Structure formats: structure tokens, C-alpha cells
Amino acid sequence: MEQALLRVHGLAKGFQSGSEQIPVLANLALTLNQGQSMALMGRSGSGKSTLLNLLCGLEHPDAGVIDIDGQRFDGGQASDRRAQARRWADLRRQRIGVVFQEANLMPAMSLLDNVRLRARLAGRDDQGCLAWLERLGIGALGDRFPDQVSGGQRQRAALAMVFAMQASLILADEPTGSLDRHTADDVADELFRLQADHDCALILATHDAELAARCGQRLDLAHPSSSSSPSTSSMRSTRSAPADRQQ
């Protein structure tokens, strides 16, 4: 049996609002192997972004365990929070690439310098960074600053960054949410193509059913208000996507 890249169980997270504790995720479980992709679906506020933040260590879970790339992270009042934070930072630096809906680039640096920075932080050689921009069709724009290119071109540059760092897990939070349909399709095509080429895992939070259908798995997160229990989530396989390897 193949070793899972990511295994999550019993994951819970809530937020304090005044004196009230608002649960967002509870008792969540998922497994993702290398080369697989998963779509996170759910209405706004269902916890998609929170889950992505938990999966890259930007937030700490109230409970549950995350096993990622052979490392275990415990939620709750873990005594080694600082050590965990350091291990998460190392993972993000070298193994996990995160793509947000917007603002993935440092505004004062050119597209190429952004990609170089990300590659160097991951400890990779930055010689091939321009090639990555070229593969994504924006090689000629490498010297431009983020405000000098279109939204789609910025997102392509963001993708170039995660591939230049050779991420094994890509967490994408509505990466095409702010783009027009045509550009969104182009960016998504590039994302799935490169994910397949490089055999990395992908978790994609999206509202777009068509996009979600291109992922091998789909996790539906229920809106907390739609159920007495926030833990409601269902996980199922979508039709086998070309990018996904056989499970």
C-alpha cells in the first residue's frame, strides 16, 4: 500500500467571537497520496481556507492529528507548539506550496525575482526560474512588476513559484476565483498539467464545480449553520482525473 503524503484525523478548529466559541471544523479526516488531487467544496464560511491554513501550519488545530510527509503534528494544547511551528515552517519552505486567490507576489519585486526568491527559500537552484515562467507562457514578462501584468499572468507567476520550489503538496485557495472564465480555465489547465508532470499532490479550495470535478477526490465541507454539528463533511471520489494516480 502506498504511503500517504497527508493523513488527517479528528481535526477540529473553532474561533472565539467575544464570549462565544464558533466551531468551524470538527472531527475531520482525510487522506491524500502523492500525485493525487482533492477539491474542497463548501459555501463561504464553511472552513475551506481554515482547513488549508491548518494543513500548512499557519493555524493550530484545537484537536486532531496531521501526518504530513512523514511528520506528525498534534492539535490541542501540545507542549511542543514552538517546535511544531519550526517544523511547519521548514515544511512550507521546502515541501508545501501555497497559492492564494490573489496577492501571491511581493509587489516591489519583479515576477522573476519573486520566483527566484521562492526557489532560493526552498533551497533550490534559481537558474531554472525563467524557464518556469516560460513554461507558463509569461517568460517575456519576467522583469515586470506585479502591477504591470494582468491578474491571470500574476496567478501564472504564482504557479511558477510553487513549481520552481518543487513542492510535493500544493494548497490552492480559490486560485482562479478572481479571473475571468477563459483565463481561469487556462490557469487551471496549467496547474493540473504541471501537477501531473511533477507528481505532486494538490488540494484545491473552490466554489467551481467544474474545476472540482477535475480533482480525483472531493471533500464537501458543510456550512456550520446548516447543521447542529460542524463536523459534517463528506468525502468522496470524483471521476478519476487524469492527473491522479491510481489509488
Added chain:
Amino acid sequence: MTLFAAVFSHYRRHPLQLLALATMIVVATMLWTGVSHLTYQARASLGQSEQAVAERRKVVRLDGQSVAVADFVTLRRAGVCVMPWLEVQRPNAQGRVVGVDGLAASCFAGAGESAQAWNQPLNGKPFLDIRDAAALTAGPDDRSAELTLLAAEQVSQAALPAGYRLARFSLGPDTGELGESFLLNLDALGVLVLLITALLLRSVYQLGLAQRRDSFALLHRFGVSPVSVNRLLVLEMALLAGLCVIPGVALGRLLAGLLGSGFGQALDNLFDAPLYAGQAASWLSSVLTMMAVVMVVCLIDLIRPVSRAPVTLLAGQRRTLALAVLLFGVVLALVASSLVLVFVAVALVFVGAGLLAPVLMSGLARRLARAAPDPLKRWHFAEFGVLARRLALPLVALQFALAMVLAMQALVTVFEATFDEWLSQRLAADFFVEVPAGAESGLAVDWLANEPQLAASGDWQRVVRGKAELRVSESEPGQGVDLLAVAPVGRLLTQWRLQAASDQPWQAFARGEGVMINEQLARRRQLAVDGPLTLTVAGETLSLPVLAIYPDYGRPAGEVLLNAGLLPAAFKPGFESLSINPGNLDIATVVSGLQRVWQVETVTVRDNERIRELADTVFDQTFLLTRAMTVLTLILAAAALLIMGWVFFSTRVWYYRLLAVWGLRDREVAGQMVRLAVSLTIGIAVLALPLGIWLTWVLVHRINPLAFGWSLPMAVYPAFWVELIGLSLVVGLSIAALMRRQLQQPATMPASASSLAGGER
């Protein structure tokens, strides 16, 4: 929700910004009102003093003898309108009083003058009826009492009987334009403070406005016209200014009250003009002025005609323009002949430096970013360039404040050191013995000269102070100057530092072959070493060369140093003392010897230390105002940069969080914040150093001689540089600490469209 509430809602969400803006308005108003209030008082006091001590004319005898009651009778019988004026030394060194004759002054009324004009305090010398003043004299031979016969305006030389002539008479020292220059100095300080606070105010307001542009765009999409939004902004600012300016003015007047005693001391010491309390600029004018300043500074962009597009210059053009302005200012400061032009030069240099500093910092950052092989270093320099441009206004305000503090600190310190050295030379003797009223100093001189122990181990000299007339030309009446006569010329005198001197000046002075003059007199009359000087002392004319020019600090009056052996017998000293270093002789022995020869029971003996303490107190009081204003301005500028830095960094939290998303550990991200904030504040402090050093030079070599009549040596104090860089370090670390707190909270994605597109670069 009304439209106003929608526009104002930004401050509901960011109350700290509103608080910062309100604080800026209050403090700016307070500082400016404080300075302008004191300037107003000073202007009124100097005006009043000038009116009282305005130069008049007196009748003197052609034979040089002092006038007496018989001369008054002769002149009145000849129909000449003269008034007796008797200046008397009060007992126990309580100052001098002036006795005037109200009856005799009645003939002055026809010339638009009145004896009532004298009924006001002057130099702490109240006017008395001449009978009361005469009662204070020690008798007809009291040499400290001096009778003058003032002539009315209509009296001409032709109307005088034979044996008399008209001469100038002035109570105050010849200050020339110094009073106005001093006021101009205060005005300049007020303008500088206002400029710095205006920059800070504008920067805080502009930052808030930049964050509100998205809301305004939204309102525009909802059908609200930009003109309506602008009107609401004007209303909002008018309300805020109205609420903040009034307490600011009140605090400013309170500040002026707190600083008033020190300021009054300065005015008194520098210009012999006491500060009259109760003369205040009107509330309304202060409030309206500051309201106008606040409105213009914050809303100038709104009142610019729509048809006129703002002039935009490329970075290169801006740099060239800034450099040209700066260089022009530097050259102008070198060649300017008036104080106004020097201030214009200072303003130009500040404008040039203010325009150049952010351009230099961001330009340097761009070069370093290009050259850095490490992408993270490249990011650091690129981000530094963004911050330098975006925080240009508060950075420049801090640069100005730092330069001002540096210059003021250097000026005060160099003055303190120079003044201390000068005072040590003047107070070289351990003790000073006043010659009592009616006593003959010659007896004391004989006794001291014949005291063998004193001759062997000590030093002494006779010091005489009085008045003389400096004759510029035969046709013009003489000009009153202070006279300082000393003899014998010994070690107590020859250690004086001289600014310019002929060959072996002290030897020539000891032989009575010349005089020395103070810097003030040399500057005002453009006198030089070896040049001739004609003095009228007690009716006798002395024509002697100038042997040397000596520094003389803290007062504007011209002074001539003369060998006391040259004093005519008829000379009446205003004050006479003996400076004594007793050496092996006990001072008590000296005092008892003097008591014996003078046949008095007590003599007044002062020791050097006591006088030095008094001088230090006066010095501290004199600079209380400038020290307080500069330190307050620096605190304000530092606090403003802290607030601005924090607020602006907050708008970039998302990008700093990206570093954490990309795997930098919290400590590494915090380190990047510290490096950015500290390099920014240290950078501006380093750029403030040359400006501060140049301003020091302008203060000591250009402004001080023009405003006060004396110059100071130029000195730099690297310890102050370290202090200011330390302060900048603290501000930078504080910004970084605030940012670290911000980074620990969840970051929201940049909201504005321009931010998303990377417009914040």
C-alpha cells in the same frame, strides 16, 4: 446611515488614526501657539523698551566737565528746554534709580513728549522724583550719582549758550537691528516648528485618505459625486480642526506661560528688555490661523483647480531640482548679508534636503537591490525603497527635527563651553571687592601695590566701568559705548582670548598705546585691528589705535577696553571694583586692609564661584525655550513616525506574512521587520547629520553674529550623533515590535485594487 456617517465610518474602524490626527493638530497648534505667543510678547516688550530708551539728546559742557545744577540754571535762563536726570546707585548694590523733575519736564510737553512717558518700569530702574533720588546719594561728592540734562526735541545747537553742545543720550545699549533680528529668530523657530508639524499632520491625514479611497470609489459607484465627498471631507476636517485647535491654543498659551520665565530672562539678558506679562496675542487670531493651516495642509489637494493637473516630475528631474535648490541655498547662506536672506537660504536647503532624502534612500535601495545576489536581500532593499517613498513625509519631518535638535544641541553646548571659558578669563581673580560709594579707589590701589606678599604671590587689578563717546566723524555727535578700564595690566588680563590682534597687543596696551574693542563694536562699526579710534571720555578726546578685538558674549552693547591710566581725572566711574587673587595672603587680611584705608566698616566681596553659579543659572534660563521647543518637536516627530510606520507597515502585513507562508520562521520574519524598520530610521538619522552640522555652522557663523552681534567657534559633537542615532534605533525597534504584534494576528488580504495589483511598490 447618512452620507457623512458613511464617509466618517473609516475612523470608527480605525479610531487610532483619528486619535493620531487629533493629537497632531493639538500638538502642532500648541507648539506654534507657544512660540508665537512668546514672540508676540517679546515684540511688544522690545517695542516698549525701545520707546522708553529711545535715543534722546543731552546738553554737555564743551570743557568736558560734568554738568551741575548751575548749568541747568544757566540753560533755563537762556530759554533752553532741558530736564535734569539724576541717576543714582541704590545702597547695597540694589541697582540704580533715575530721578526726574516733573516740573522741569513740562516744557517737553509742547514737543509731543510728557514727563508721564517716564512713568514706567525700565531695566528695573523705577523713575523717582528727583528729590527722592537725591536723598539716596551719599552726598554731593557721591561719584556714583550722575546728573544729565536732557534736551527737548526742539532744542537746536544754535539755541545753546556758549560753552555747551548737544550730544546723544541713550539709556539702552546700541542694539542696532539686533532686536528685530532676535524676533526674526523666534519667528523662524516658529515657522520651522510649524513646518515640521504640518508635514506630520499632512502625512497622517494622507495615509488615512489613501485607505479611504476605495470607500469613496464605492460611494461614487452608488451615485455620490466626488464634489459631495469632498465637501464632506472639508466639513469633517473643519469639525476636527475646530475641536482640536482650541485646546491646542489653550495648551500653547500654557506652554508659553511655563517657558515665560526663562524666555523673559533671555530677553532681559540679551536686550535689557524685560518681558511684560499680560501682553497676549488674541485667541481668535491664533485659532483662525491654525484652522487655516490645518485645512490647507490636509485639503490642499481638494482645493487645487480641477482644470490644472498637478505638476509631476520624473524621479531624475526631482532629484536634479532638489539638488539645485539645495546648492543654491548653501551658496546663498555663504554670501547672504542679511538675516532674512540667511533664513531664506536655510529654508531652501531644508526644502532641497527634504526632497532629496527619500529619493536618495529609495535610489540607493534600488541599486542595492539590483546588486544583491540573494533574492531575500533583494526583497529587503526593494521593500526598503517602498517604505522610503511611502513614508517620505514623516521621514523628512523626523530628518528636520533631528537636524534641528543636533544643531541646537551643538549651538548650546559650544556656547556653554565658550561662555564658560570666557567667563573664566573674566573671572580669573578669586575675589572681587566693590569700591564703596564715596570711597577713593586710589587709596586702595596704593595699599595693594605696597603689600609685599601680594606682589610676590598674588595678582590684582582695578576695574572701572563707565561710559564714553565714540566719535565717528567730526560732523556727527558721538555714539555712546561702554567703557571698561583696567590697570595695572597683569596676568588677570593678559590671558584673555583675542579674536584678532596686532603684534604684542598686551605690551602696547600696558603702555597705553592703544585700546581693545569687543566683537560687537567691531562688527557694528566695522572696526579692525590697527584702525584708529577716537573716544571722548569725560570731555577729553583720546585717539588711539585698536590693538585687538576680544569676544564678549551674552549682550549686544559695544565696549572699549582702556588702560585705566589713560582715564581723565574728571571721569566718573559707573562702577568700580578690585579683582584680587590674594595668593599667600589671606583675603580677610586684604579686606581689613581695604576697610582701614577706606575707613569703612564693611566692603562687598564676591567670590568667583558664586558669580559662576549665577551665570550658569542665567545661561540655562536663556536656552530653556529653544531646548524645550526642539525636544518637544523631536518627540512629536518620533511619535509621528512611530504611528505612521506602524499604520503603513500594517497595510503591508499581508506581504510580510507571505514570508511566513513561504517558510521563514517567526523569528526570521521578525528579524526582517526589525532590519527594515531600523534601517529606515537609522538611514534618515544619518541623512539628518550633514543637515544638522550645516545648520550648526549657519547658526554660529551666520545667524548668531547677525542676530546677537557675536559669533561662536564651530564645533561638532559626535556624542550627539550617537545619541540621535540611538533615538532613531529606539523608534525603529518600536515600529518593529508593534509590527510583530500585528503579524501574530491573522492577516487579511489587501483590500484595495491597487494593492492587489502590486500598486504599493
